[in-house]
Amino acid sequence: MSSIRFDGRVAIVTGAGGGLGRHYALDLAARGAKVVVNDLGGARDGTGQSDAALAVVEEIRAAGGEAIANGGDVADYEQMAAMVAEAKARWGGVHILINNAGVLRDKTFAKMTPEDFAFVVRVHLLGTALTTKACWDTFREQNYGRVLMTSSSSGLFGNFGQANYGAAKLGIAGLTRTLAIEGARHDIRVNTIAPTAGTRMTEDLFPEAAFAAFAPEKVAPGALYLVSEDAPTNVILGAGAGAFQAAYITLTPGMLLSGDDLSPEGVAAHWDAIVDRSGEIVPRSGAEQAMSIAALLPS
Known part of the structure; x- marks a missing residue:
């Protein structure tokens, strides 16, 4: 089994100040990538800011890797374009994008405000689209790009109290499928991961034992494979606790009526x-x- 490396590659990981994104960033750097650690640093509901990204950069540098911090808002295209421009000026390109940033504002649909619905869709779906758009021309010019989107079982299969989150996450899976088709001739491979992990976002949803079993580092191997040089494209990968599953959108033969x-x-x-x-x-x-x-x- 040959080693998967990212030497000479520049990767952007959004929402990388903790949880899954932090592990993606650390693992990419350990395998040779130069990493932009993006995180606005807000709380789980998207409020506030912190220096979470800088702390991860310091971890990477302490281990001998190269990284820079970015505190841009994924749903602000100008900030994402500036982030890409900074990475290119520093390292000559951008080759990998992992769209991981997200927020939660869970309530039943009956109690959810229009503002909470729109905010979650803005961060997840619009943020994913705008960050990818900021990288897209570079990927096309290079004839190389690897993009990993983050969906969820809540989007693929539904989950009580997550109408906003589920709508955004299924929208992301749909975005992936079209971009995988459009990017194919430029060797831009676009995939979706649907992770189940014990992180700050889910800490009150898991029993303590399950929280440990679903550690984020057990998801990261699937994510790194899906942004590697030999990655497939247009795949939906479920991942959690070291288990990996492929999800599909299928179509029955149906019946012609007249x-x-x-x-x-x-x-x-x-x-x-x-x-x-x-x-x-x-x-x-x-x-x-x-x-x-x-x-x-x-x-």
């Missing part, structure tokens, strides 16, 4: 056949859904 069956009553009558998962496929693009429908039409 005549009297082309009605709400017909859909109801044929529901079991429509949702039958025998022979389901994993489309590689949205166009494949239209193609699968066309295959059902009479020739």
Whole structure:
């Protein structure tokens, strides 16, 4: 098994002042990458600021690595563009982006304010899109880029009290799929990780024993593989406690309805056949859904 290294690569990790992002940054630096440690330094709900990023930079430097701190807001495009420009001026390029920054404002949808919904979507979805956009032209010019997005089981499968978070996280998975297609000809590989980890974000959700079992360092190997030179693209990887799983968005063969069956009553009558998962496929693009429908039409 050959060693995965990042010598000569420059990586940006957002939300890297603690938890998963800190481990990503430390592990990338230990394997040769020069790292921009980005963190606004706020509390779990996004309020306040701190020097969390600088503390991680000091850890990296103490271990013999190279890193700089950045306190920019991921949802502010100008700040993200400036961060990329600083990295390029210092090290000549940017090759890896891990979009990890996030906040939580959990409440049931009935009690959630529009402001709390918008804020969480802004940080997660818009922040991911804008930070990636700030790197995108550089990746295209280099004909090389590795992007890791952070989704969640709450987005992929739903979770009580996380309508804002889940909506943003599934949106990120959708963004990944399109960017993986658009980036392919420039060797820009874009993947999604859905981590389950004991961090500051989840410390009140895990029992103590489980919190230790789901340590963030047990997620980091999957993240680093997905930003390596030989990484796949357009993958959704679940990761937690040292276990790794692939998640898929699938499509059943379905059923063509016509005549009297082309009605709400017909859909109801044929529901079991429509949702039958025998022979389901994993489309590689949205166009494949239209193609699968066309295959059902009479020739």
